[in-house]
């Protein structure tokens with residue numbers, strides 16, 4: 001009896017140690033192309049490490065491979081968490097190289113970008129297996145009722161990955177975090193502008209909450 | 215006017231098929247597959263993955279996919295929740311022929327190229 005209890009105590013402390021090691025949580029930034037995943041991930045990295053780690057651009061599919069910034073300590077008040085930022089390529093069901101031509105890319109560049117982008121989407125989906133929590137980034141100036149959003153959110157739910165929704169670009173006139181909230185009333189939706197920094201204080205509070213859950 | 219052909223794919227058959235084979239079925243332009251069931255998120259993700267795998271930039275750009283489910287209650291969240299249910303249908307089309315499928319309550323809007 002006593003022996004068993006001692007064994008249990010040893011087991012528990014062992015498990016808690018394991019747990020502590022695992023405490024560094026991988027937070028994936030997911031969403032459709034151009035939503036602002038990289039801008040947001042970079043802002044977080046800038047705010048807490050003074051350096052960026054990924055590239056943002058107005059041309060869709062800028063991120064074509066998973067980019068990781070390890071061991072970022074997020075501090076807010078008396079709370080802090082250590083996370084790996086995982087910036088993923090935007091998920092799409094189709095990629096048309098001709099769209100890139102409109103952004104001024106040459107045909108060859110556009111085709112190469114398209115090919116890489118298809119690999120990026122696969123990469124992003126595969127990485128769902130590796131992330132512990134997710135910040136789902138959507139453009140609050142756009143219709144959130146898209147198949148890509150449904151598929152990502154559905155996968156997060158069915159895989160039991162905790163997540164929050166960042167309704168990004170609220171600096172834009174036609175953006176509405178409220179509309180995103182209306183569409184997803186049971187999820188945590190936080191209005192932010194990754195570009196101007198609006199709403200980031202509250203976002204960090206919620207991010208710490210999310211990670212503490214994961 | 216462009217023609218669209220609609221092909222019926224029973225869910226039991228879909229489930230037995232490799233994603234690659236499903237994608238091959240819509241590589242023919244102007245074809246839409248109808249599966250009489252709402253796919254689950256993993257199946258959706260698998261199809262997207264395979265579509266990206268098969269995309270060859272010139273001839274095949276990818277797919278458009280959407281589900282139609284019965285919607286009694288307000289809120290998209292409920293709609294999303296429907297992934298746990300069997301009812302509904304799934305439309306999958308070649309992105310070359312179908313510009314967009316918008317899924318709405320009880321119906322879908324297809325934008326055809």
Ligand SMILES: Nc1nc2c(ncn2[C@@H]2O[C@H](COP(=O)(O)OP(=O)(O)OP(=O)(O)O)[C@@H](O)[C@H]2O)c(=O)[nH]1
Pocket residue numbers: 031032033034035036037038039040055056057058059060061062063064088089090091168169170171172192193194195196
């Ligand atoms: N107005 C506004 N623009 C933003 C905001 N966040 C990002 N952007 C712009 O949106 C475009 C896309 O931003 P990215 O951060 O590259 O988007 P992404 O989601 O990483 O895109 P992919 O890597 O292509 O999937 C860029 O031109 C950004 O400057 C924002 O809060 N407000």
Ligand SMILES: [Mg+2]
Pocket residue numbers: 037038039055056062063087088089090
């Ligand atoms: Mg990016």
